[in-house]
Amino acid sequence: MKVISVFSLNKIGKMAVFIVAAGILSLLVSGAWNFTQDMRQVRADRSNAMQVTKPVAPDQVVPAMAPDFFTEYRLERDKIRSERSDLLREAIKNAKTDEAKQQAQEVILKMTLEKQREAEMENLIKAKGFTDALVFVRDNSVSAVVKTTSLTREEVVQVAEVISRIAGVKPEDITVSAKP
Structure with a gap:
């Protein structure tokens, strides 16, 4: 009985800490990966946004209002x-x-x-x-x-x-x- 209780407290405690640390580490890696993927997508969107496919007629241009x-x-x-x-x-x-x-x-x-x-x-x-x-x-x-x-x-x-x-x-x- 003594062996089981010592085993369960030491091993399970260490195992729980290891599992929690591994979970936190995987969340951080996952978050960093998603962030870099999102940034790549944003860069791609910006470059596509700058392409003009159809010329705009001068009478269609709306002048920007000066800030009041x-x-x-x-x-x-x-x-x-x-x-x-x-x-x-x-x-x-x-x-x-x-x-x-x-x-x-x-x-x-x-x-x-x-x-x-x-x-x-x-x-x-x-x-x-x-x-x-x-x-x-x-x-x-x-x-x-x-x-x-x-x-x-x-x-x-x-x-x-x-x-x-x-x-x-x-x-x-x-x-x-x-x-x-």
Whole structure:
């Protein structure tokens, strides 16, 4: 009996470790093989994509749109906020104290409210007849960029009134500029 128990513990333990290690090694080799095969396929697809089989008539060519400042900025702003929000959620998850959790939650709430206010102000400015607008809320000031070639004094006052009402910022802490 003693021989069987010693045999089973030592041999089976070593055998299990060997089997697990062999399985992991085979997975790594298999993954590397699949990756190289996929990369070869991608290279082949790229080379085939460059071949033109039929000439395109000039009237069929659609000009590429130049990137719009307002759209690009919104995308970048959303990306940064998303990254910041992810970091804060991670901080909440790993917080050691309730106070640290509470602070991170407050920052997320502040970011969410700031985003809502910016969107509301941008939409109200567009409702005044402007093509587009971007609003940047900071702690004690707000900046707005309106899509137009120039702004009259009355238009600046209109935009500032919208911002002042929504953001609760004094008119002297508001900057309004034009961007075509």
